[in-house]
């Protein structure tokens with residue numbers, strides 16, 4: 001009999017299972033509970049081993065070394081058991097997976113995750129609800145809606161707010177720009193882009209972002225047919241926050257050129273510096289020039305959770321739309337994000353009816369369907385359950401404390417760097433990113449970019465600590481993204497020590 005796998009079942013279990021349902025033993029159904037349970041137990045064991053074994057954030061393996069292991073695999077010959085499968089995956093993946101939970105991982109915006117969300121993942125994947133319509137996810141629809149409204153309330157939006165879970169911040173930013181463009185064309189040019197496509201003047205549409213905003217803005221502008229040329233990068237100040245006077249100048253300049261400003265994207269927590277653009281001043285300009293204001297709070301959204309630091313987002317409540325990445329500062333497993341609008345009417349613009357799924361005649365007050373608000377996904381994971389588990393068990397305050405801890409560690413780390421003559425900090429951070437470089441006190445004419453690249457490379461290949469890097473005005477800098485509440489100032493001291501040791505060992509050129 002083909003298509004049957006008795007892998008890792010005992011003889012007795014095999015007989016039982018075969019008795020009840022002689023076929024399809026690998027499909028999750030009412031007669032395969034035991035098989036499911038054994039597989040999940042083994043997966044859990046593998047996770048526990050990962051926690052136990054992973055002593056450093058990264059093994060340091062190269063693509064060449066790992067690639068060799070892949071070459072040996074006869075992909076079209078299935079393995080005989082879960083034991084073999086887990087063993088293979090351990091070598092190919094788990095042993096070299098970046099361990100975001102370790103305090104020495106301070107590279108990118110990857111958070112450690114909270115345990116209740118991991119429990120929710122087990123339900124999400126097995127029950128496999130799809131968040132498009134009521135008949136595919138009844139409780140799931142209401143859970144998602146409740147969380148969207150809760151988030152909107154944290155932002156300071158009123159009862160007219162609405163939104164949807166998305167696959168990530170880039171996708172939420174796309175929705176923001178799309179609604180901004182389409183509402184502008186509809187209300188001001190009497191042109192329906194959804195139906196008729198971009199109007200001829202779309203090549204003159206302009207959106208304003210800071211020169212430290214996320215690159216997804218450029219990608220999204222191209223996707224929307226506006227071209228990257230439609231994105232105006234506004235100058236930033238010494239903390240790399242958008243200068244509001246430069247923003248007004250840029251708007252006036254584009255108007256003078258005969259171009260058509262329609263939106264501003266403010267960044268609440270830049271990826272490179274963790275700083276928040278001046279939201280109040282930007283909202284005043286958005287109102288003055290009748291522009292859509294989108295706030296990209298993919299990183300900074302966690303500030304909503306803490307009464308101590310929420311003031312940093314003052315003005316966010318005046319936005320038309322907001323990007324939230326729960327998989328960043330809400331400590332959720334990937335993916336978990338949302339797009340929230342101040343006025344749910346604007347979402348009507350993307351609604352599209354399919355007779356088989358969400359017919360026009362249905363009353364969506366009575367039978368809500370999240371698909372009406374989703375642009376790029378029909379079948380969609382029930383990611384909202386993770387956040388539900390988290391908030392119901394831990395609550396907002398606990399998550400907020402994690403955020404406070406991160407901010408406090410970053411402040412102390414900034415002080416350490418500032419006090420050290422061998423280190424040079426480029427900017428303080430509202431949240432938790434520090435961009436800095438090592439400078440040699442003994443090598444006077446050394447190329448600082450090459451020196452810091454050398455340090456980064458050394459650290460990457462030993463894998464003991466993982467830090468990131470970035471370029472500012474053409475120069476190479478090291479970058480800490482402190483995103484783990486269990487990372488302590490001592491961990492930071494230790495990492496800075498390693499950086500200085502490599503720096504001091506830099507061979508004189």
Ligand SMILES: *Cc1c(COP(=O)(O)O)cnc(C)c1O
Pocket residue numbers: 109167168169170171173214216267269270271296297298299325337
């Ligand atoms: C991470 C990030 C994004 C992109 O979010 P994804 O979830 O990675 O798609 C957008 N904007 C900012 C400011 C970010 O930090």
